[in-house]
Amino acid sequence: MIKDIEDWRKAGEILESVFKNIRSNIKAGKKIIDLCLQIEKKIIDMGAKPAFPANISVNNVAAHYTSPPADLTTLPSNALVKVDIGVLVNGAIADAAYTFIINGNKYLHRLVKANMEVLDSVVEIIKDGIKLSQISRFIWEKSHEAGFGVLVDLGGHEIKKHVLHAGMFIPNSPKVLRRDRKIKEGMIIAIEPFLVSSANDSYSIHVHDRVYIFSIKQKLVAKKDRFLASIYKNFRTLPFALRWLISSHYGSHKYVSILEKKLMYLMSKGLINGYPVLVDAKGNWVSQFEYTVLVKKSSAEVLTKIKL
Numbered sequence: 680m681i682k683d684i685e686d687w688r689k690a691g692e693i694l695e696s697v698f699k700n701i702r703s704n705i706k707a708g709k710k711i712i713d714l715c716l717q718i719e720k721k722i723i724d725m726g727a728k729p730a731f732p733a734n735i736s737v738n739n740v741a742a743h744y745t746s747p748p749a750d751l752t753t754l755p756s757n758a759l760v761k762v763d764i765g766v767l768v769n770g771a772i773a774d775a776a777y778t779f780i781i782n783g784n785k786y787l788h789r790l791v792k793a794n795m796e797v798l799d800s801v802v803e804i805i806k807d808g809i810k811l812s813q814i815s816r817f818i819w820e821k822s823h824e825a826g827f828g829v830l831v832d833l834g835g836h837e838i839k840k841h842v843l844h845a846g847m848f849i850p851n852s853p854k855v856l857r858r859d860r861k862i863k864e865g866m867i868i869a870i871e872p873f874l875v876s877s878a879n880d881s882y883s884i885h886v887h888d889r890v891y892i893f894s895i896k897q898k899l900v901a902k903k904d905r906f907l908a909s910i911y912k913n914f915r916t917l918p919f920a921l922r923w924l925i926s927s928h929y930g931s932h933k934y935v936s937i938l939e940k941k942l943m944y945l946m947s948k949g950l951i952n953g954y955p956v957l958v959d960a961k962g963n964w965v966s967q968f969e970y971t972v973l974v975k976k977s978s979a980e981v982l983t984k985i986k987l
Contacts, residue, residue: 681865681973683771683840690766690773691971691982693725697764698777698985705779707756711735712746712922714754714762722766730765730772730843732892732920737761741830741873741883741957741965747891748922748935757782759791761967767917770840774869775983776969787876787964793825794874794966801872802972805979807864814862815853818872822851828880830873830965831855833957838867838971841915852880866974867982875963885955892954893942894918900950906941907950918954 681687700721704714718733732745737758746752754760763776778791801817815834822829835849850856851872862868875881894916895901901911910919924938945951959965972979 681867683769684973686769686771687773687867687971687973687982690727690768690771691775691984693722693727693768694764694766694773694775694983695985696725697721697766698762698775698987701762702779702987705754705760705762705781707754707758707781709754710750711737711744711752711754712750715746715920718762718764722764726768728767730767730774731918732923734763734776735760736763736956736965736967738964739959739962741833741959741967743892743954743956744889745891745920746922748925750922754781759783759787759964759966761965763967763969765843767841772838772840772843772867772971773983774838774843774969774971775985776871776967777985777987778966778968789825790827790874790876790964790966793822793827794872794968797821797825797872797874798870798968798970801870802970802979802981805862805868805870805972805974807862807974807976809862810859811847811849811862812853812856812859814870815850815856819852819854822872822874823878826878827874828877828963830875830883830959831880832882833871833873835869835871835969838869841917843917862974864974864976867971868974869969869971871967871969874966875959875961876965877961877963881959881961881963883957884960886958887955889956890943890946890953891921891956892918893921893946894952894954896950896952903950904945907945
């Protein structure tokens, strides 16, 4: 059994409580920044920390949208709202996503239902020794059997203590798998099918002028800059939001432009990662569900099974 498994389970329990807490607030006209702040505050109030900024990605936005400072964006009257949340407990990370529907038609309800069923069914085949290609092929085939394509370039990942993306990538299509590997007992992995509102596969593109999430590449990088050292002290190499830096620790909103320039400069020097907003290249609406699971000898334990 993995060390400190109770920390991983506690993170998952907190994450489920957070989803239940925000469910009633997913409605037209709600400010996205208010949702982000509510999610992150709830995590902290429950004795944990956000493992990354709350992601609220709407319609054709697939991932990486968290509100920038003073964001005025609201949820539209018709929407697929993907809420992706991470909880950190003593280094253990729970990562899960759920897609909410605002005034959706029957087709969108079918899409979301299919996405949830694909995730639930793929978890049943995960165990020690299964190959990445088997997981990817299962996701792809089940999605297409339901009549929907996938975002081929996005998918799940391995998680380690204090490391959200620990190297192993689990794509939603075996066609883009670069290196096949076996899943081993004791691994913590996130399974993350992205389905699209089309029978055909699609892919995401980066919106390079919308970067609101960053991370320090490695600990050694932090030693090169006092600003980075202060960030590393708070977040290590986990993702952080631009708006998180607008606080009593780093200054007021009048420093937003200065902080943006500083972060972009550090990105250009290769000292930090930036995560541009991702949108569907073909304009499809995107659905996303995600669990964090513990791989066992002959099965997988779902640590973040969100049932609302």
